[in-house]
Amino acid sequence: MSMDHDTIVEEFEWDIPESYTVTSTIDDHAEAFGNRVAVRFLDEDDRREERTYADLRDDMNRFAKGLEELGVERGDRVMHLFPRHPDAFAIQLGALTAGALLVPCSSMLRAKDIEFRANDCNATTIVVHESLTDMVEPIVDETPLERIIVLDGDDVDDEQWSTFQSVADGQSTEYDGPELGAEDPMSINYTSGTTGQPKPVLHKHRWMYCFNRVNAPYWWGVDEDTDLEDELLWATTGTGWAKWFWSPVGVGLTTGATQLIYDGEFEPETFLEILEDEGVTKLCAVPTQYRMFANADLERYDVQLNDTLSAGEPLNREPIERIQDAWGVTPRDGYGQTETVALVTNYPGIDVKPGSMGKPTPGVGATIIEMNEEEEVEPGEIGEIAVPVDSPAIFDGYYEKPELDEQKLSGDYYRTGDLASRDEDGYFFFEGRADDIIISSGYRIGPFEVEDALVSHDAVAEAAAVDSPHEERGSIVKAYIVLAEGYEAGDDLKDELQEFMKNETAPYKYPRRIEFVEELPKTSSGKIRRIELREQEQEKHS
Structure with missing residues (x-):
């Protein structure tokens, strides 16, 4: 797929269906191609499972019904804390179709971080993997949490504690939940934060539609002409990060692709063997992983990759060149934040300039403005990456934090806090955080x-x-x-x-x-x- 940047920006139009949700999209996929594998799961202990799109629909409905019976209501905050897991999507989609807001948490956090998030957003439910319950048990009494649902846990006789299996098993695959649309709240993703406490970023369901319209075609290279039967997507991110929504949910599920989920520690040789053995065609990894790949004997591996994507921080020149020489694909950077979709990408077909973030994605309006003014900078000058506050591709404020909304969204632009420069060809180059x-x-x-x-x-x-x-x-x-x-x-x-x-x-x-x-x-x-x-x-x- 090759694109002319100026043409796609000029021709792009937003047309967000009022009824859009990622859960209704799963319903549509299940009707259209229910037997297509949605998730191919494997782990370091050689466990292997698959879920079709029909399985995802049925599983999300069963879990949604179970949550409703437990007392979870529309607008409730449901936290989750689990590793990559074959039932991850069932849990997330089930909570969403019940009308709850997802609050993802990473296993890299500590108990005090879980306590802060639960109190900050007044969460009443958490789904936690049995291996991570020691992060939850010490803080339950200090939070509003009323229900703890344990994934892969043993049955318990306790009003507050239950298991995912006991909540979902035996429930109907038909569920008539609340009527939701694109403008209904969907998730509260906490920023990792380099300063101060993490901030609760609120997104509505349209976030997933924006990923489908922007991240999928203009970064992953997946559009209406892509034969998804020939593709296998793999994003190495974990379930607790916004990047999980950027790719496995926002691209993989919304497009109807088949994606690989691997639960295991990162080892370059292991990941390279998986790429080869599973036939992954599109890989999204972080720069640290690409740097470690670049030190391996890449020519040993017969991979079928047609796209390699990088996100999280800028990717250095050396791994780009090494992977290009070995596999004939050029890693393409994509830039965005927890608060946004991909704002700047090396879109398919672009001439990748080493060190460049790429060019602004269509429909978003990303630009570079003066540090203390709302004027665009000249080429070669360093300024702050910013997005018009009326762009549908950014967040909807901070959850119940009007003072933060006033700081970040009261002007003409949402300022990202990231600095960049633009060359004469329109390519962006990352320069660091504003305070860096x-x-x-x-x-x-x-x-x-x-x-x-x-x-x-x-x-x-x-x-x-x-x-x-x-x-x-x-x-x-x-x-x-x-x-x-x-x-x-x-x-x-x-x-x-x-x-x-x-x-x-x-x-x-x-x-x-x-x-x-x-x-x-x-x-x-x-x-x-x-x-x-x-x-x-x-x-x-x-």
């Missing part, structure tokens, strides 16, 4: 360009660039570096890296200070917490 920008001797330096250049050196596995106070220059670039195997920290290596950087970037951007570390501080979703590193620098040099 480094100003040295009047120069504005985006940390990603520094980090991207550093990790292209064989000695560097990971890097984070932050501003470090300096008497003369105000700030200078400081690099925290995790070394690759086989390299030792020392002054000679610092000198080598600094000379290398002077040739890779503009001279004023090279890191005048370098510190070698064992690991970088990260959020639960794997994003570098540069704020911690900046605070360290402030303490050292204040």
Whole structure:
């Protein structure tokens, strides 16, 4: 599939059906091709299961009926905390068709995080896998939670605790639930947050329609001309992240594709074997996984990939080139947030520029504006990525947080907090978070360009660039570096890296200070917490 960007932007029109929900879409799929496999599940213990679209419809209706009998009502908040699982969609879709709002939680959180979310959104129900109940048991009495439903759990004789099986088993596959539409609330996805408490991002059902219209064709390469019988999609994300809604739900389920779900720890060789053995055709992974793939013997694997997608943070040049050389496919970045759909992508057929986020997706209106004004910046200038507040492709505010809505949605634009520049061809380049920008001797330096250049050196596995106070220059670039195997920290290596950087970037951007570390501080979703590193620098040099 090849597209002309200007043409698709000019011709794109929103036509969101008032009655649209992802659950009604599953009903439609079950009627049209109920025997098509929706989920192919496997795990590291060789468990293998499948669910067809007819299975998903029946399972969601049974669970919805069971929730209703437990007392779950329209508008109630239902949290979920479970790993990738063959019944994940049944639980999510069942809660939605009952009219509840989903509140996804990641297994990487802690009990205090679950407690915060339950209290913040006043959740009354949680579905938790039996392996994760120790995150819930200590905090139940400190929250509004009335019902704890255990997935893969043993039957219990308790009014508050039950199992997924006991709730769903024996229920009718016919369910006449509340009448829902595109403008009804669907989910509360908490931001991972690099500063402050996570924020409750509210989305309506139309979010899934927007994914179908934007993420599917203009990132995944799935449109009405795609023969889904020949495709197998695999997004490596977990069920607790917004990315699960971006791809497995928002693309996989809404398009009617067959998708792979694998529950197991990431091991490059294992994942590569799965790609080959299962015949995956479209892969969406995070940059860290692609970087680790790039260090493997990729030519050993006979893969059938026609698309490789990356999200979460910018993907460096080295893995892009390595995968392109080995498999003949070019990883394509997509950029967006918990609050949005894909705002900028390397859409199918684009000439991928190394380090570029791509171009704005149609219908969304993403642009780059001045930091303190609502004026678009000129090509080459750094500004903040922003979206018009009336775009249907962004969130509907923060759940019961009018003060946050006032801060973020009262102007003409929703400001993402992410900085970028645009070249003369319209390509966006990520420059960092708004609070990550480094100003040295009047120069504005985006940390990603520094980090991207550093990790292209064989000695560097990971890097984070932050501003470090300096008497003369105000700030200078400081690099925290995790070394690759086989390299030792020392002054000679610092000198080598600094000379290398002077040739890779503009001279004023090279890191005048370098510190070698064992690991970088990260959020639960794997994003570098540069704020911690900046605070360290402030303490050292204040």
